[in-house]
Amino acid sequence: MEIGLRLAVSLFNLLIAVVAGSFNDDVVRTIQSADALNGAGVSAEAPLVKCSLQGSARLPAFSMDGDFVIGGAFFIHYQMHTLVNNYTTKPELPRCTGSFNARDLRFSRTMIFAIEEINNSTELLPGIRLGYQIYDTCSAVPVAVHVAFQLSNGQDPVFYKGDNCSQSGVVVAAVGDSGSTPSISMSRIMGSFNIPLVSHFATCACLSDKQQFPTFFRTIPSDYYQAAALAKLVKHFGWTWIGAVHSDSDYGNNGMASFLEAALREGICVEYIESFYRSNPQSKIQRVADVIRSSTAVVVVAFTAVGETKVLLEELARDPPPPRQWIASEAWITDSNLMRFSFCTGAIGVAIQKSVVPGLRDFLLNLSPSEVSASSVLTEFWEDAFNCSLTKASKQNKRVCDGTEDLKTLKSPYTETSQLRVSNMVYKAVYAIAHAIHNVICEETNATRQCNKYIRLEPQQVLTELKKVNFSRNGYHVSFDVNGDPIAFYELVNWQKSEKGVIEPVTVGYYDASLQRGEQFRINRNLTWLEDGTQVPVSVCSESCPPGTRKVLQKGKPICCYDCIPCPEGEISNMTDAPDCFLCPREFWPNAGKNNCFPKPVEFLSFDEVLSIILAVFSVSGAFLAIMTAVIFFYHRTTPIVRANNSELSFLLLFALTLCFLCSLTFIGAPSEWSCMLRHTAFGITFVLCISCVLGKTIVVLMAFKATLPGSNAMKWFGPPQQRMTVVVLTFIQVIICIIWLVVSPPFPVKNLTTYKEKIILECALGSAVGFWAVLGYIGLLAVFCFVLAVLARKLPDNFNEAKMITFSMLIFCAVWITFIPAYVSSPGKFTVAVEIFAILASSFALILCIFAPKCFIILIQPEKNTKKFLMNKN
Structure with a gap:
């Protein structure tokens, strides 16, 4: 019966690989023992089971051995190399290509920094060495699925475990991914093996569903709160007529759905809703850009990932639209790479809280030539950043790097550490996993901590302890609610031009979902608006109806499009955009403006007439x-x-x-x-x-x-x-x-x-x-x-x-x-x-x-x- 159960598990893994579309490439186990294949009649003393990996293993971008291994998945490249399979040769592994994402490289290096910091700690996991396997998913589902199987199966080509062909070298938990869609795919696969996935940047509210994603956690707030914050932001400035664009992904679709629901509650109307993906044909991107250019809505809410925002702004830059006030989601509001688009000056959005991680900047900038040369990812980053070649002149006629290149002088998202936001989410995710491991394998006796590195640590144990973690690091609290979400806190960030004429993200307020309603939203400094203006732009379908009038909806148009009709005789409206007028009390009468009731003048035949x-x-x-x-x-x-x-x-x-x-x-x-x-x-x-x-x-x-x-x-x-x-x-x-x-x-x-x-x-x-x-x-x-x-x-x-x-x-x-x-x-x-x-x-x-x-x-x-x-x- 045990052999039959193990056979079923193996076949289940095989089926998952087929569904993922990577059958020939996924790491699967086959049971080599003939006794294991007999089914019925196999005795309890079955021969030793031999387990082997089929296909080629995916090489990690960064890896290090350790007593316990933590996985990582980041969006280091913008695109996946598209293959056309002819089914006559063995398909290649899906791989990442395209332009380099230095920002996510910083995230992956932050994970390495956190693990090294923990390995050097005497308080957390003393005597234990954590390892890591960090992969590039390029935010593509096929690659993310392959990475999930890789992390779930380990990398040993052949291993023996007696009569139990169990997982070997499997990560106990993983950090990632940087996007919601790949995180959904990874969580569905890894959740089948009870492997926790702690994301630093996947914000889709759908991931809070513990029925579908029981092993998913995140250190970044859910889009449910972000959508509410963006809707309140739009309402706060009196914008009732907006345009909306979003990524055609789980992040964008679910985030925009939550925003539209919140906007409807706030009385905000949407002129258009456009969705697209970075790999769409150029004609589709151009059509979305033309809609933005021709719209009457001045405000554009962009619930897009960095990749989609980049291709859209590049298209708009060819023929800049009329002035538009951009409202950004947290995915791109702090991306310094996008701040080169000057027509986006004044953009405002919610961002993860700015933080300080001591020692991280030095770690990121102190890359030695040997470290760079030993990593293909770092080599690509170095050559892309300094436009030189570490080996010899390339086909693009790049010069050979002469050793004078200095990261400290480089202006890049990788070196931008003045406003660490998502990097801190990575840092907290690693520490949350480390605390969970610590709670499983370590005991305190006589004021000393003893950790057993030889214990067989199951992912299920880490999952159980992750639900209980509650600690602070560098002054930032880390804990998860029943849905695996943290307490929602956002900073309001505004793109403002510095004295040098460079756009910089400036914190102008905050949104704290833990506070009471009405106190959650605060703005504490002046903002810059579109075209570097100081006046709040107006974006309404119809001008506000002044007191003394009421709104009458225009036939066939949204509720924000209306005409202003004076109140009938004897009735008033004492607020802006009043839906109805109301009668004054019997002894009162409206003033000339019909916005207030005054006591009626009393008339009688007086002696002074x-x-x-x-x-x-x-x-x-x-x-x-x-x-x-x-x-x-x-x-x-x-x-x-x-x-x-x-x-x-x-x-x-x-x-x-x-x-x-x-x-x-x-x-x-x-x-x-x-x-x-x-x-x-x-x-x-x-x-x-x-x-x-x-x-x-x-x-x-x-x-x-x-x-x-x-x-x-x-x-x-x-x-x-x-x-x-x-x-x-x-x-x-x-x-x-x-x-x-x-x-x-x-x-x-x-x-x-x-x-x-x-x-x-x-x-x-x-x-x-x-x-x-x-x-x-x-x-x-x-x-x-x-x-x-x-x-x-x-x-x-x-x-x-x-x-x-x-x-x-x-x-x-x-x-x-x-x-x-x-x-x-x-x-x-x-x-x-x-x-x-x-x-x-x-x-x-x-x-x-x-x-x-x-x-x-x-x-x-x-x-x-x-x-x-x-x-x-x-x-």
């Missing part, structure tokens, strides 16, 4: 006129004309008219409970008193002529007592009506919010409309009755007959109050009160002028007519 002053002057003048008339009548009370006109009722009428004139003043001013009750009741009672007196005078005239007829004694039935009683009774009826009105439903002050939308009218509500119209109706009834009697008496012949004047006064009185009704109902606001005051004054002036003016004229101007003889003269 011109109209009120005019009406008050007429009111006081009328009262003064009535008083002066009473004074005149009193002074000439013994004259025939005063005595003949029923002086008692005349004085009472003048008193009532004085009250009528003055009661109009109660209608001016802010309504209150007392003023509302007073103005209507005083008006009703005083007017009835007036009409009662006029009615009494009219009846006296009729009775006087009746009394002159033979046998008539009418006057004794309507003498002074009866006249007084008539006035009292008629007035008392109005008093009763007013009392009932005040008791049942009196007038009260009210804020009229319906007549005018933009202001409040303070007025007196009638309370009971029946009571109000009963008061007016009673006045009208008496006025009509008085008018009828005056008409009947108008042709009586004697000079003292005042029925004609009473007729005119009642005619005017009735006309005024008949026209008052529609005017009162239709007049808005304070003009309703003005109409009522006008009616009171007009009718009062009609009475005093028609009844008393002729008599005063005779008394004062024509005293010769103020004689009994003249009055008794019949026409």
